[in-house]
Amino acid sequence: MEAIRTKIEVAGAGLRPVVGERQAVFEARDVSVFYGDQLAIDNVNIDIYQHLITAIIGPSGCGKSTFIRTLNRMTDLVPGARLSGQVRYRGIDLYGPGVDAVEVRRRIGMVFQKPNPFPKSIYDNVAYGLRILGMRNGLDERVERALRSAALWDEVKDRLGDTALGLSGGQQQRLCIARAIAVEPEVILFDEPASALDPISTSAIEDLMHELKRDYTLVIVTHNMQQAARVADMTAFFGLEVAPDESRRGVLVEYDETEKIFTNPSDKRTEDYITGRFG
Amino acid sequence: MKISHAHEDAALERTRGWLDRIGDPVLRAITFSAAALAVTILGLIAYELVSGSRLAFRSFGLGFITSQTWDTIHNQFGALSLIFGTAVTAVLATLIATPLAIAIALFLTELAPKHVRSLLGALVEMLAAIPSVILGLWGILILGPFVQNQLEPFLGSTLGFLPFFRGQHSPTGILTAVLILTIMIVPIVASVTRELLTTVPSELREGALALGATRWEMVRGVLLPAARPGILAAVALGFGRAVGEAMAVLMTIGGTIGIHLSLFGHSDTLAARIAGQYNGASTNLQTSSLVYLATILLVISLAVNIGAQFLIKPIDRRPRRQRIALDRAFEAQGLSAD
Known part of the structure; x- marks a missing residue:
């Protein structure tokens, strides 16, 4: 992976010039995750770069979600889950001693597969994170800015006090993005953010991701290859490997620029998956 | 190729067996009568109570509710002191029990390790299975002496400046009954x-944890608010139980008439008075007065129940549903609902 230097143009590069080589935000080194005795992902090594959108694709059960959840220590919440190897975030081992998972999640936001607004008003959904993190000055402005960044403001500005559960699925997901943006994270992780949405809402989310990448580093897990091709600068293909004892585990098969992955993959398994010959 | 329709000559008439055919009507009849029975019983109970209390109502009228007297010698009866005792014990017990119960529930669902959860949960539920007379007995034998010798002296010396914690220490009384x-x-x-x-x-x-919330912030800001209507209903259920409990209260409260602020003092509740005196009632008027108490108790219980249902019901349910439906309809056409 070290061989990859900045070649492709990064959208929004005019705002934040990328000089020289890309800066890695995450460096995963020999990352394996176990659920109890079960090995879920095996020895993943990957660098994720700043201000790019990195997509993680692969068949069901290959550990895409497991991997993305190691990046903000959501893995901790699964009883019996264990991680070996290192996930470095800006050079700091996320699982090292003295690292606080709550602080990690503050810097690295997450949007989930199923829109999960809190049963509160639209305003309070966005303000919730700000309040718990003590970012109380200029609350109204922060809420408005987050909703604008999530391209939701115009639809909800006249009913901020209404319950968020009354929004459509696509609006709810954009609200969840606004909620994540509001606390000013550095990275936003998307775990299949559009899999529960209709095509129009999906395309709204994808447009939004293009906007967001100017200010944030984005990682998206998706089962939809077209989506990866549309939004991502870099794409990682995870595959399933069957061990001699028939147990299955996810491995990182190939990681490269999206264009290369989809037009000229180096690994036969990637090619088979991309062209639909998987299985 | 000839397409052959199966059962070409079979008309769409019923071929099910006799038993199969009467299934639906029978089911409807059984379920309807079960539902009707429940309503009928409630109606019958209410009727019996009202007719049983007629004598007392004729003698004391609505003044019964505002009178403190309960004098079996002069045949003068009133409910106020008992309503007071019921309200104080039930409200205090609910106030103490609610935070405890929520803490237990949070521990069992959020914090306890998996294998502890089911065991401890079962034990907590077993506590509910203890017959109230046994709790009453325990109240007399164990809790009462503890209250008299430890708790009341402690409360008296630390909070004795409040009128609630003054008076003679006693194994029975409001405090013991509340506990x-x-x-x-x-x-x-x-x-x-x-x-x-x-x-x-x-x-x-x-969602909350991914925003950088601690577990406590998640519980306070998201979990409890999400469960709030249901928790209110659970609290109302507990309150109703406390209002209606007769035996354990009868055994621990002391059974005296009068309104006072001290929690150390004796008192009595509607339910305990009915259970304690009904069999030994010496006059028809006393019996009728006890039934009058029962009527008041029933009204209070039903009011608590109805109140709880109002608490649970989200006030804007219909408009919200309509709003969602509207949103969907608009969105299907690629429009915004605004």
Whole structure:
């Protein structure tokens, strides 16, 4: 992976010039995750770069979600889950001693597969994170800015006090993005953010991701290859490997620029998956 | 190729067996009569109570409710002191039990290790299975002496400047009854709350934690608000239980008439008075007065129940549903609902 230097143009590069080589935000080194005795992902090594959108694709059960959840220590919440190897975030081992998972999640936001607004008003959904993190000055402005960044403001500005559960699925997901943006994270992780949405809402989310990448580093897990091709600068293909004892585990098969992955993959398994010959 | 229709000559008439055919009407009849029975019984009970209390109502009228007297020698009866005793014991027990029960439920759903959860949960629910007469007995034998010798002297010396914690120390009294009632309703509120918390989707918990919330912030800001209507209903259920409990209160409260502020003093409740005096009532008027008390108790219980249902019901349910439907309809056409 070290061989990859900045070649492709990064959208929004005019705002934040990328000089020289890309800066890695995450460096995963020999990352394996176990659920109890079960090995879920095996020895993943990957660098994720700043201000790019990195997509993680692969068949069901290959550990895409497991991997993305190691990046903000959501893995901790699964009883019996264990991680070996290192996930470095800006050079700091996320699982090292003295690292606080709550602080990690503050810097690295997450949007989930199923829109999960809190049963509160639209305003309070966005303000919730700000309040718990003590970012109380200029609350109204922060809420408005987050909703604008999530391209939701115009639809909800006249009913901020209404319950968020009354929004459509696509609006709810954009609200969840606004909620994540509001606390000013550095990275936003998307775990299949559009899999529960209709095509129009999906395309709204994808447009939004293009906007967001100017200010944030984005990682998206998706089962939809077209989506990866549309939004991502870099794409990682995870595959399933069957061990001699028939147990299955996810491995990182190939990681490269999206264009290369989809037009000229180096690994036969990637090619088979991309062209639909998987299985 | 000739397409052959199966059963070409079979008309669409019923071929099911006799038993199969009467299934639906029978089911409807059984379920309807079961539902009707419940309503009928409630109606009958209300009728019996009203007719049984007619004598007392004729003698004392509505003044019965505002009179403190309960004088079996001069045949003068009133409910106020008992209503007071009922309200004080039930409210205090609910106030103490609610935070305890919520804490237990939170521990069982959010914090306890998996294998502890089911064991401890079962034990808490077993607490609810203890017959109230046994709790009453325990109240007399163990809790009463503790209250008299430890708790009341302690409260008197630390909080004695308040009128609630003055007076003679006694093994029976409002405080003992309140503690017994608390023990009775904690498991009810805790187990219902636990059920409710497990129904809150884990996505909500993850959503809060992913924002950098601590566990406590997640519980306070997301989990409890999401479960709030149900928890209120659980608390109302516990309160109703405390209002209606007769035996354990009868055994521990002291059974005297009068309104006073001291929690150390004796008192009595509607339910305990009815249970304690009905068999020994010496006059028809006393019996009728006890039934009058029962009528008041029933009205209070029903009011608590109805109040709880109002609490649970989200006030804007219909408009919200309509709003969602409207949103969907607009969105289907690629429009915004505004």
